[in-house]
Amino acid sequence: MTDAVATEPSPTLDSANGGLDDGTLASARVAAGLSKRYAAERRFRLYGIIAVLFALSCLTLLFSTIIGNGYSAFTQTMVALDVSLYPQDIDPNNTKDSTQALVDRMKAKGAALDMDLHKIDNRHAKDALAKADTSTVIELATGSPLGVGSPELLAWMKDHAIRESSDEKATRGLLIEYLGEQASAYRRTLQTANYQALINQSILDLFPEVSGRRDKRAVRNMVSPGATFLIRNMVLDDPGLVGKRLTVEVPMSDDLDMLNKGHIRADVAESDRRVSDKEIDWFTRLKDRGIVESQFNVGFFTHGDSREPELAGILGAVMGSIYTMMVTLALSFPLAVGAAIYLEEFAPKNKWTQLIEVNINNLAAVPSIVFGLLGLAVFLNVFGLPRSAPVVGGMVLALMTLPTIIIAARAALKAVPPSIREAAYGLGASPLQVVFHHVLPLSMPGILTGTIIGMAQALGETAPLLMIGMVAFVVDIPGGPLDPATVMPVQIYLWADSPERAFVERTSAAIMVLLGFLVLMNAFAVVLRKRFERRW
Amino acid sequence: MSTVHTPMAADALSESHHPTAPQHREVKYAARKACVFYGEKQALFDVDLDIPLKEVTALIGPSGCGKSTFLRCLNRMNDTIPICRVTGDIKLDGTDIYSKAIDVVHLRARVGMVFQKPNPFPKSIFDNIAYGPRIHGIARDKTHLDEIVQTSLEKAGLWAEVKDRLAEPGTGLSGGQQQRLCIARCVAVQPEVILMDEPCSALDPIATAKIEELIDELRENYTIVIVTHSMQQAARVSQRTAFFHLGELVECGDTEQVFTNPQDDRTQGYITGRFG
Numbered sequence: 118m119t120d121a122v123a124t125e126p127s128p129t130l131d132s133a134n135g136g137l138d139d140g141t142l143a144s145a146r147v148a149a150g151l152s153k154r155y156a157a158e159r160r161f162r163l164y165g166i167i168a169v170l171f172a173l174s175c176l177t178l179l180f181s182t183i184i185g186n187g188y189s190a191f192t193q194t195m196v197a198l199d200v201s202l203y204p205q206d207i208d209p210n211n212t213k214d215s216t217q218a219l220v221d222r223m224k225a226k227g228a229a230l231d232m233d234l235h236k237i238d239n240r241h242a243k244d245a246l247a248k249a250d251t252s253t254v255i256e257l258a259t260g261s262p263l264g265v266g267s268p269e270l271l272a273w274m275k276d277h278a279i280r281e282s283s284d285e286k287a288t289r290g291l292l293i294e295y296l297g298e299q300a301s302a303y304r305r306t307l308q309t310a311n312y313q314a315l316i317n318q319s320i321l322d323l324f325p326e327v328s329g330r331r332d333k334r335a336v337r338n339m340v341s342p343g344a345t346f347l348i349r350n351m352v353l354d355d356p357g358l359v360g361k362r363l364t365v366e367v368p369m370s371d372d373l374d375m376l377n378k379g380h381i382r383a384d385v386a387e388s389d390r391r392v393s394d395k396e397i398d399w400f401t402r403l404k405d406r407g408i409v410e411s412q413f414n415v416g417f418f419t420h421g422d423s424r425e426p427e428l429a430g431i432l433g434a435v436m437g438s439i440y441t442m443m444v445t446l447a448l449s450f451p452l453a454v455g456a457a458i459y460l461e462e463f464a465p466k467n468k469w470t471q472l473i474e475v476n477i478n479n480l481a482a483v484p485s486i487v488f489g490l491l492g493l494a495v496f497l498n499v500f501g502l503p504r505s506a507p508v509v510g511g512m513v514l515a516l517m518t519l520p521t522i523i524i525a526a527r528a529a530l531k532a533v534p535p536s537i538r539e540a541a542y543g544l545g546a547s548p549l550q551v552v553f554h555h556v557l558p559l560s561m562p563g564i565l566t567g568t569i570i571g572m573a574q575a576l577g578e579t580a581p582l583l584m585i586g587m588v589a590f591v592v593d594i595p596g597g598p599l600d601p602a603t604v605m606p607v608q609i610y611l612w613a614d615s616p617e618r619a620f621v622e623r624t625s626a627a628i629m630v631l632l633g634f635l636v637l638m639n640a641f642a643v644v645l646r647k648r649f650e651r652r653w
Numbered sequence: 654m655s656t657v658h659t660p661m662a663a664d665a666l667s668e669s670h671h672p673t674a675p676q677h678r679e680v681k682y683a684a685r686k687a688c689v690f691y692g693e694k695q696a697l698f699d700v701d702l703d704i705p706l707k708e709v710t711a712l713i714g715p716s717g718c719g720k721s722t723f724l725r726c727l728n729r730m731n732d733t734i735p736i737c738r739v740t741g742d743i744k745l746d747g748t749d750i751y752s753k754a755i756d757v758v759h760l761r762a763r764v765g766m767v768f769q770k771p772n773p774f775p776k777s778i779f780d781n782i783a784y785g786p787r788i789h790g791i792a793r794d795k796t797h798l799d800e801i802v803q804t805s806l807e808k809a810g811l812w813a814e815v816k817d818r819l820a821e822p823g824t825g826l827s828g829g830q831q832q833r834l835c836i837a838r839c840v841a842v843q844p845e846v847i848l849m850d851e852p853c854s855a856l857d858p859i860a861t862a863k864i865e866e867l868i869d870e871l872r873e874n875y876t877i878v879i880v881t882h883s884m885q886q887a888a889r890v891s892q893r894t895a896f897f898h899l900g901e902l903v904e905c906g907d908t909e910q911v912f913t914n915p916q917d918d919r920t921q922g923y924i925t926g927r928f929g
Contacts, residue, residue: 465735536768537774540772543839544762555774
């Protein structure tokens with residue numbers, strides 16, 4: 118209390134309202150308490166700032182750890198190898214030439230066969246021959262009167278006990294069949310050729326002094342087994358490469374990749390590291406030659422999972438997550454919004470609806486693995502849906518997401534001012550029109566917020582998906598919601614579980630991709646929400 | 654005008670009905686023994702009230718006296734409150750509005766309502782007006798709809814102010830404009846009766862004056878029932894006044910008579926400001 122206030126007599130304050138029992142004035146008491154109140158406020162503000170700073174520093178720590186661990190996964194150590202694609206290695210039976218001869222003759226006669234030999238199938242052959250007239254077809258088949266003939270074709274006909282005939286249709290069919298068969302044989306040859314041997318030779322050529330089985334194997338293992346597929350796919354894309362010598366950049370093994378990135382250090386005892394002194398020496402020599410290069414790891418974004426870290430990619434899991442999320446959204450959003458509208462707008466308020474309400478709220482708190490067990494017992498065992506499929510994962514996650522969206526949607530519907538409802542009812546709108554013309558659009562931003570929370574939760578969910586087999590090792594990139602797949606968090610879990618050092622950085626990189634996916638999803642929802650807010 | 658009627662004292666409720674409007678007036682609404690219950694609690698006790706055609710009837714009384722409750726019975730807005738129950742008869746043109754013969758959506762199309770707080774939809778001014786005609790299928794085509802919107806806004810005295818910004822949101826108007834927008838929205842459905850629940854209580858005196866002027870004009874074509882706390886307003890705009898107290902209809906008569914020569918002590922007390 119201050120003297121100024123206390124000594125100033127004021128008739129109104131001295132009356133029953135202003136004066137207190139002990140004779141002090143109310144305003145004086147207020148003044149005395151003020152500094153305490155402000156101190157409390159300042160204290161509380163300080164707590165708030167400390168809390169925010171603490172949260173921010175935790176977040177910074179988290180992100181810097183993830184990014185620090187994971188950024189190196191976006192590069193991959195590659196080695197440029199000179200590979201000689203000798204025809205005798207790839208096509209020892211010379212499947213190509215005999216077929217090529219026939220194709221060339223057909224082309225000379227006006228057939229429209231413009232594609233690579235190994236891609237020809239019966240339909241193409243038929244189309245190509247469609248323009249040729251009878252005499253051309255017969256000529257092609259028998260080789261006469263060109264004279265050179267087609268000894269392979271004749272031999273093949275003999276094998277199949279087919280006689281030469283002058284019947285055009287039969288000959289035409291024969292030609293198509295023969296061509297298709299030859300082309301597929303060539304295709305098989307290209308696919309099954311021993312490219313590994315070529316690569317082995319190529320890397321061994323770099324170290325001519327290496328001898329002994331064990332060392333040679335070590336040298337061979339410096340290159341990732343994925344190199345074989347790389348070269349095979351190159352050859353399948355362009356069979357013209359056969360017979361050429363080309364320089365191919367192939368991924369190095371994960372251990373050397375780790376060595377190159379500094380995750381495996383050369384200064385520890387040899388027995389304590391996965392790379393021997395010899396290998397380090399070889400690697401250094403390759404580096405000195407200037408053929409080792411660190412490149413952007415395209416494969417990480419375009420491959421499915423693999424047991425070889427340098428080949429493992431996230432795309433399979435990303436696609437799995439996308440399909441799962443699509444199924445989850447398609448199932449949970451309409452169901453949840455429908456349920457919320459019914460409960461909020463139409464259902465009578467009685468014991469039954471109360472029971473339902475309590476149950477929905479409890480459902481939001483059920484451990485997610487329980488939903489996984491339910492999915493296993495009902496969706497897989499009773500309904501017989503496919504195992505490991507995003508469609509089942511989506512259904513299970515939809516069950517999990519439903520209560521979240523229902524609760525948010527009910528809150529959003531409740532928050533629509535009653536005056537809007539009254540206005541619409543007063544104009545003679547039916548209850549359904551009131552809901553769909555006014556209440557639902559107004560509550561859409563809130564519903565979308567709830568949906569995005571539920572979807573973000575579902576995106577990060579692992580446990581229920583383990584139960585329905587989405588933890589399987591799936592190499593192929595799923596082409597639809599029925600194909601076996603994993604999702605990103607499960608992929609992270611699988612990689613985190615793998616012993617190879619190179620999977621550590623991939624795990625962090627996958628977390629970054631997951632977070633990026635989440636941000637993208639949220640951004641989409643925010644845009645959608647903004648749109649609704651503008652329209653209304 | 655001879656408007657002799659007996660005031661409805663609580664102890665006289667069981668007596669036979671007293672027509673509250675004289676014979677020469679055409680009656681739009683006739684309420685007989687209308688009671689409203691909110692759960693166990695009775696909010697309105699045996700109200701007998703006739704509302705004449707194409708006149709303004711004001712419902713006055715202290716807060717919580719049941720005048721708004723009665724108003725909301727007239728277009729069955731009470732239906733939206735689950736615990737609310739209405740007994741007795743309320744006839745619109747001779748048909749009980751609570752009978753099966755009346756569809757509530759149709760009833761509300763015939764009986765429009767303007768609320769205490771202006772409540773335009775968060776849509777454009779045009780869409781606000783067009784909403785009623787659209788859901789009821791009143792407009793034949795786009796041009797007809799434009800016409801309806803224009804005439805409704807003209808009737809509500811808003812056309813001149815908003816004709817250049819029909820696409821702007823209705824919520825961007827001032828309070829008085831919003832309330833006139835709500836009246837226009839209500840008129841666009843071409844109702845027979847307009848119920849107004851303290852339409853000016855959230856408005857400043859100038860906006861209030863405009864609305865009162867508007868009510869006077871609308872009387873030409875519509876039967877209007879208005880709930881108001883302002884006795885001056887009741888005296889200015891209404892031809893009939895009904896005084897409610899504690900859920901009972903105390904007195905009903907021509908406005909002039911009620912304000913100059915009230916029959917009941919409670920009415921006298923209320924209009925002279927002794928309680929309320």
